[in-house]
Amino acid sequence: MKYEVVIGMEIHAQLLTKSKLFCGCSTEFGAEPNSQCCPICLGFPGSLPVMNRKAVDHIITTALALNCTVARESIFARKNYFYPDLPKAYQISQDDQPLGERGYLDIMDGSRRIKIRRIHLEEDAGKLVHIEGEPFSLVDYNRGGASLMEIVTEPDIRSAEEAAAYITELRSILRYIGVCDGNMEEGSLRCEPNISLRLHGAKEFGVKAELKNINSIRAVQRGVAYEIERQSQILDEGGTVIQETRRWDEASGTTISMRSKEEAHDYRYFSEADLVRVVVDDAWLNRMAAALPELPQARRERFIAAYGLPAYDAGVLTESKEIGDFFDKVAAISHDYKVVSNWIMGELMRLLNETGQSLEQSHMTPEVLAEIIALVDKGTINLKSAKEVFEESFHTGKTPSKIVADRGMAQISDEAALSGIIEGVIAANSKVAEDFRAGKEAALGFLVGQVMKETRGQANPAMVNKLLREKL
Amino acid sequence: MMTMKVSRKEVEHVAFLSRLALSEREAEEFTRQFNQIFKQFEKLNELDTSQVEPTSHVLQMQNVLRQDSVRSSLPIDEVLANAPDREDGYFSVPRIME
Numbered sequence: 426m427k428y429e430v431v432i433g434m435e436i437h438a439q440l441l442t443k444s445k446l447f448c449g450c451s452t453e454f455g456a457e458p459n460s461q462c463c464p465i466c467l468g469f470p471g472s473l474p475v476m477n478r479k480a481v482d483h484i485i486t487t488a489l490a491l492n493c494t495v496a497r498e499s500i501f502a503r504k505n506y507f508y509p510d511l512p513k514a515y516q517i518s519q520d521d522q523p524l525g526e527r528g529y530l531d532i533m534d535g536s537r538r539i540k541i542r543r544i545h546l547e548e549d550a551g552k553l554v555h556i557e558g559e560p561f562s563l564v565d566y567n568r569g570g571a572s573l574m575e576i577v578t579e580p581d582i583r584s585a586e587e588a589a590a591y592i593t594e595l596r597s598i599l600r601y602i603g604v605c606d607g608n609m610e611e612g613s614l615r616c617e618p619n620i621s622l623r624l625h626g627a628k629e630f631g632v633k634a635e636l637k638n639i640n641s642i643r644a645v646q647r648g649v650a651y652e653i654e655r656q657s658q659i660l661d662e663g664g665t666v667i668q669e670t671r672r673w674d675e676a677s678g679t680t681i682s683m684r685s686k687e688e689a690h691d692y693r694y695f696s697e698a699d700l701v702r703v704v705v706d707d708a709w710l711n712r713m714a715a716a717l718p719e720l721p722q723a724r725r726e727r728f729i730a731a732y733g734l735p736a737y738d739a740g741v742l743t744e745s746k747e748i749g750d751f752f753d754k755v756a757a758i759s760h761d762y763k764v765v766s767n768w769i770m771g772e773l774m775r776l777l778n779e780t781g782q783s784l785e786q787s788h789m790t791p792e793v794l795a796e797i798i799a800l801v802d803k804g805t806i807n808l809k810s811a812k813e814v815f816e817e818s819f820h821t822g823k824t825p826s827k828i829v830a831d832r833g834m835a836q837i838s839d840e841a842a843l844s845g846i847i848e849g850v851i852a853a854n855s856k857v858a859e860d861f862r863a864g865k866e867a868a869l870g871f872l873v874g875q876v877m878k879e880t881r882g883q884a885n886p887a888m889v890n891k892l893l894r895e896k897l
Numbered sequence: 898m899m900t901m902k903v904s905r906k907e908v909e910h911v912a913f914l915s916r917l918a919l920s921e922r923e924a925e926e927f928t929r930q931f932n933q934i935f936k937q938f939e940k941l942n943e944l945d946t947s948q949v950e951p952t953s954h955v956l957q958m959q960n961v962l963r964q965d966s967v968r969s970s971l972p973i974d975e976v977l978a979n980a981p982d983r984e985d986g987y988f989s990v991p992r993i994m995e
């Protein structure tokens with residue numbers, strides 16, 4: 426392509442706090458409209474905001490995870506704009522001296538570094554509801570005043586794939602450090618890429634369009650790809666791109682121009698006199714740094730180095746913290762790490778997907794999986810039975826040994842018991858036995874099959890093979 | 898005669914951003930007052946502050962924070978008590994087009 430793609434990404438993440446940013450109203454999702462509001466979050470005259478410490482903790486943690494410099498002294502500002510989702514007609518946010526600045530996030534297996542410009546804390550707006558054909562809009566302020574984090578990158582992203590990779594990695598980190606649930610469908614993680622094109626080697630940036638209404642990782646990739654295509658067509662035809670906000674429309678797979686909220690953004694930031702500065706001293710910073718868990722990238726590298734796992738496995742196993750933690754716990758008991766990985770990527774993830782449960786909600790534990798692997802190792806059950814045991818344990822929490830006993834699944838590994846059955850099979854198939862003795866190796870497979878049939882699949886296949894050869 | 902730093906057009910723009918409707922006379926009056934205020938600041942600007950740290954707040958307090966605990970909110974009827982219009986527990990406002 427003759428154009429260079431230039432993308433900057435702005436994301437808003439709802440922070441996992443029980444109460445709002447400046448008042449004690451609950452942040453629980455799905456409550457009755459306007460049931461979680463008070464004089465502070467409704468902006469009544471005379472009310473005063475008091476900041477939630479947990480929200481500041483979350484921003485510091487994120488800033489550390491994204492390699493940012495944490496501001497030792499941070500201040501808050503009023504961002505003024507008139508819109509019904511904002512009861513005070515200003516949003517308490519940060520302009521100068523945000524809590525985090527100048528960090529980076531590595532993506533695509535460390536081959537690309539995306540610089541983070543800033544991370545700041547602000548309050549969320551209420552929710553507007555539009556009803557088709559009505560002359561009014563409805564406002565629910567339950568979300569208004571909830572704590573929100575904004576993370577802005579430098580314009581370092583160069584393709585739709587990189588945009589998707591950035592959001593994937595960032596979401597994974599936010600979940601690992603427990604600051605945001607990362608749910609894009611429900612809007613707890615919202616991303617707004619701004620996209621522009623310029624000729625390779627050009628010094629000036631092109632005119633950018635900002636994308637909104639992106640509610641999945643796939644939509645990030647598709648929306649950005651569409652926008653790149655749209656803009657290059659305009660430029661190819663000698664036209665000019667207009668600076669505007671465009672809405673991603675999932676159904677048509679296109680972006681649609683949105684009429685702007687206000688003619689031009691003129692937020693008239695000024696300092697929020699109702700809040701005093703936040704000073705982060707060494708003790709606070711060190712406490713947050715010490716509580717930082719192992720991050721996805723470090724864990725991927727460790728899974729490859731310490732367990733000898735393929736890069737693909739390491740990627741899948743570390744995408745969520747709970748799966749990664751689970752792997753570590755099973756691996757502490759079962760040392761055939763690739764086998765552990767196969768079980769988790771296969772059966773466990775399949776069942777989690779099918780049931781829509783989280784690992785915590787299911788009955789699967791590291792001990793159960795380790796026991797199943799050991800039962801297969803010892804030859805007590807074959808792989809097919811093991812999968813059935815796994816599924817039952819997953820649903821009921823019954824221990825594998827109990828399931829094996831209750832369902833009579835144990836393989837017949839007892840030589841005496843198998844000898845009798847095998848002699849019977851040879852006697853009943855004397856023609857096939859003759860063929861084998863005459864050198865027809867394939868005949869053995871048939872005899873093994875007959876023994877398995879006699880034992881309803883519970884004979885230990887290795888032992889059947891060995892005994893058959895001996896007796897023939 | 899005073900030099901005009903702030904034009905009447907700027908005053909009208911600021912009024913629009915705040916959704917204030919100004920009469921002819923008010924627009925005139927506020928333009929005059931804005932310019933007077935600016936003149937006062939120019940006087941302050943004569944002071945050499947190159948050696949003074951900017952003040953972000955008049956209070957020397959810091960870290961006034963609260964624990965993340967939930968307290969009860971207002972009953973919905975009280976939340977909506979001052980609303981000019983309501984609908985099914987929501988505030989109702991003139992339709993917003995997106």
Ligand SMILES: [Zn+2]
Pocket residue numbers: 445448449450461462463464465466467570970
């Ligand atoms: Zn409140």
